Amino acid sequence: DTAVSQTPKYLVTQMGNDKSIKCEQNLGHDTMYWYKQDSKKFLKIMFSYNNKELIINETVPNRFSPKSPDKAHLNLHINSLELGDSAVYFCASSLSPLAAPSGQFFGPGTRLTVL
């Protein structure tokens, strides 16, 4: 059974397009995250939601917009894609840190290539 799933796993698109990545977790977690991993493997937190409420909103271009329809889903929409957006995007989830000292569980990643 998949714990944290992302779709699609690969996304190749042209500059200027708008695209979305979807994430779902079936772990019953309260908190979900989006990370960007660049070509040097550095992980950068972008957003986090706890029970559909935005709690982390790092400095990212406003072309990136997260949406959490319920606590099991966190989608990422990107407008006007640029070459520099090419990266691997990871979704993750965890129990609320207020409840338990759990680690974060990651999805398989979405490799985004902007041409």
Next chain:
Amino acid sequence: AQTVTQSQPEMSVQEAETVTLSCTYDTSESDYYLFWYKQPPSRQMILVIRQEAYKQQNATENRFSVNFQKAAKSFSLKISDSQLGDAAMYFCAYRRNSNYQLIWGAGTKLIIKP
């Protein structure tokens, strides 16, 4: 601000031998958690081991163990009897208690020589 430093960009070890990956962190907090994650070529991020700062005993998961030195702010990962499947990027991460955000190190690439 908290920071996590992994000073070894790359390490290599002979299969079946033991290797230690280093991680240091900077914090003024006393209550926090530390994690090691593994990212094999499949790119899946896998939680390897975690340590609660209030516990003096070092965490162990099968062949993986940590050496947690709270005063020195050091959290190294020891892999015993290295296997080819251990080849991956290893990331150290820190989280303050009751805080949502993980602070990540830059990663160490581990190469296993057959």
